[in-house]
Amino acid sequence: MAARRRGVLILCLLVTAALLTVAIPVWLIQPFRHQTSGDLELSYLLKRWSPLGVPILAGFTLFWVIRLWRGSPGVLRRVALVLALGLTLLAAWFAQQNHFEWMFRPPVKAEFALPAEATFLSGDDRVLGVEINGEATAYPIRALAYHHLVHDRVGGVDVVATY
Amino acid sequence: MWERTLNGTALQFHLSGINNENFIMKDEQTGSWWQQVSGRAIQGPLEGSQLKRVPHDEVTFATWKREHPATRVLTPDSKSQAKYASADWEAEIAKLPVVTPRRKSEPLEDRELVAGVFTPDAARAYVVADLASLGPINDRLGTVPILVLPFEGGKSVRVFERTVEGKTLEFFAGTGTDEGKLFDSTTGSAWSLAGMAQSGPLSGRRLPGVVVLLDYWFDWKTYHPDTDVYRAGL
Numbered sequence: 001m002a003a004r005r006r007g008v009l010i011l012c013l014l015v016t017a018a019l020l021t022v023a024i025p026v027w028l029i030q031p032f033r034h035q036t037s038g039d040l041e042l043s044y045l046l047k048r049w050s051p052l053g054v055p056i057l058a059g060f061t062l063f064w065v066i067r068l069w070r071g072s073p074g075v076l077r078r079v080a081l082v083l084a085l086g087l088t089l090l091a092a093w094f095a096q097q098n099h100f101e102w103m104f105r106p107p108v109k110a111e112f113a114l115p116a117e118a119t120f121l122s123g124d125d126r127v128l129g130v131e132i133n134g135e136a137t138a139y140p141i142r143a144l145a146y147h148h149l150v151h152d153r154v155g156g157v158d159v160v161a162t163y
Numbered sequence: 164m165w166e167r168t169l170n171g172t173a174l175q176f177h178l179s180g181i182n183n184e185n186f187i188m189k190d191e192q193t194g195s196w197w198q199q200v201s202g203r204a205i206q207g208p209l210e211g212s213q214l215k216r217v218p219h220d221e222v223t224f225a226t227w228k229r230e231h232p233a234t235r236v237l238t239p240d241s242k243s244q245a246k247y248a249s250a251d252w253e254a255e256i257a258k259l260p261v262v263t264p265r266r267k268s269e270p271l272e273d274r275e276l277v278a279g280v281f282t283p284d285a286a287r288a289y290v291v292a293d294l295a296s297l298g299p300i301n302d303r304l305g306t307v308p309i310l311v312l313p314f315e316g317g318k319s320v321r322v323f324e325r326t327v328e329g330k331t332l333e334f335f336a337g338t339g340t341d342e343g344k345l346f347d348s349t350t351g352s353a354w355s356l357a358g359m360a361q362s363g364p365l366s367g368r369r370l371p372g373v374v375v376l377l378d379y380w381f382d383w384k385t386y387h388p389d390t391d392v393y394r395a396g397l
Contacts, residue, residue, distance in 0.1 A: 029180035029187070034262040040182060044196055044206035047179075100178040100186075107240035115228045118236040123225030125250075126318075129234070130164055130219050136231035138224065142247045143239055148178050148186055148199070150237060151167070158173040159217055160165050162188070162199045 004071055011064045015084050018057040018091040021050045026099065050095035058092040061085055110150050112137070132157050139163075165202050165214040183263050185382055200378070201386050218374050222319045230357055263381045270392045273381040278320045279390070280375055282307050286387035288380065294320055297395055299334045299345060301325065309373060310334050311393075312345070314356050320377075323358045323370035 025043035029035060065081045072078055120140075121127075127138040133155030144150060144163035151160050167174045172192055179189035185200045195207030202214035220227070227234060239247065248255070261273040271277070277288035285305035295317025302309050310325040312334075325332045330349060337344035337353075345354040352363025358370035376383070384390055 025180075029182070031181045031184065032260050032262055033181075034264070035182045040180075040187075040196070040206060043180065048194060048207070098177055098179065100180065104178055105240075105243050106177070108242055110240075111238045112235040113238045115232065115234055115236060118224070118238075120239050121224045121236065123223060123228075125224045126221060127224050127227050127236075128164065128219050128221050129227045129231065130217055131231065132217065136227075136234040137237070138227050138231075138234050139237045140224070140239075141221070142250075142252060143237055145252065146243060146247045147240070149176050149188060151175065152237075157166055157217075158168050160167045160174075160176055161219075162165065162186075 004068065007064055007068050011061065011068065011081075011084050014057050014061045014064065015087050018054050018061070018088040021046050021054055021057070022091045022094045025050075054088070054095040055092040058085075058088040061088040104146060104148050107143075107147055107150060110152055128161060128163060130154055130159070130161075132159070164217040164219040166217055167214065169209070169212060169214070183382075183385060184261070185385075200376075200382060216374060218372055220321065221375070221377055223315055226315065226319065226356070261379075261381050263385055265381075269380075271380040273379065275380045277378060277380050277383055277392075278311070278322075278375050279378050279383045279387065280304060280309065280311070280322050280373060281387055281390075282373075286390035287393055288383055288387075288390050289320070289393045291317065291320070291377065293317075293395065298336045300393070300395075301333050302393065310358075310370065312356065312358075320375055321356065321358065322373040322375050324373060325370060327365060327368050327370065 025046045028039040028043045062085060065085045068081060069078070072081060126141045128141060128144060129136065129138045135155035137152065137154050139150055139161045141163065144161055149160055149162055153159070167176065174190040174192055176188040176190055176197070178186055179196060180187035182198060185198060188197045188199060189195065190197065193208045195204045195209035197204050197214070202216060204210050204212040257274050265273065271290065276291040278291055278294070279286065279288050282305045287304055289311055294313035297313065300311040302311055308325050308331045310323045311320060312323065313320045325334065332347040332349045334345055334347050334354070337346055345356070346352065347354065350364045352360045352365040354360050358372060360366050360368045
């Protein structure tokens with residue numbers, strides 16, 4: 001019985017650790033929140049290790065769910081075990097995602113037109129323009145403000161337009 | 164706008180977080196985090212590295228097209244176009260909250276749009292809303308004599324160094340039949356908005372460009388804490 005209680009405790013810790021590892025950086029580096037350098041450091045650390053670490057936590061969770069399964073004949077207990085495993089698997093999946101790019105997708109492939117073909121822009125629309133080694137490129141601000149990042153090569157130089 | 168080659172490798176960036184309303188980008192190659200506005204790596208293996216800034220211009224498409232008839236233009240991404248902001252996006256942004264700490268005696272409102280200019284030893288913010296009425300400003304930032312040149316009704320601004328062949332020039336806007344033109348009072352040469360002398364003794368000379376960042380005051384002051392604010396007549 002004591003062994004069983006220990007197993008449940010370990011399981012609870014695993015689920016909590018998996019959820020916190022992915023939730024803390026989401027909370028800390030959200031928009032419209034004041035970030036300190038400590039917030040950034042902790043977020044970086046958690047984001048850095050979560051793609052590997054959270055699946056490992058999910059693996060341990062699976063191990064403990066299997067171990068506890070036989071000794072948990074009740075429906076409620078088994079639902080709880082499945083839920084524990086489901087939550088850590090969800091956290092493991094989320095750890096592989098970049099939720100910022102759900103909101104602001106990068107362009108599938110940056111494509112370019114000549115000014116005469118640029119009917120999607122009016123003369124009053126603002127652009128971010130660069131000229132490198134004689135090659136000029138204009139990035140419409142409204143497109144940049146959505147994508148935030150556009151990778152390109154201008155005049156033989158690899159650049160990234162940011163806004 | 165940044166060069167993205169570091170130590171011979173072209174980095175690929177992803178939007179990866181927010182730091183006080185300026186975004187963080189992560190490079191695929193090392194996983195380091197970079198601050199968009201400063202181009203500096205703030206976390207990870209490359210922490211402390213600095214991307215090289217590419218001088219950019221923020222103007223209307225009409226101006227850019229006139230000055231660069233062969234320009235390439237980024238086309239809208241068909242999968243995302245519906246999510247692009249509407250034409251009045253600037254008014255929408257102005258309503259968003261600000262989260263950086265405010266000092267007691269702050270010279271400007273948080274979301275005052277400024278044209279930020281910096282040299283290695285000085286930084287100055289010009290209030291964009293005031294630029295239209297000011298015309299060309301002959302200023303000095305640190306030790307560098309600069310020309311702040313508003314155009315397109317003050318919505319766009321370019322900054323140049325105003326020393327040519329050892330001579331520091333003073334600029335003024337033409338009036339009457341010369342409305343919309345730019346002259347220097349030192350030699351009487353006429354200059355384009357791109358900083359090129361088109362006629363007069365200095366014809367063909369070009370003023371070296373200085374990078375201008377259009378930014379909100381709260382963000383500008385965070386990355387240039389030593390900045391002052393330009394006041395006309397001081």
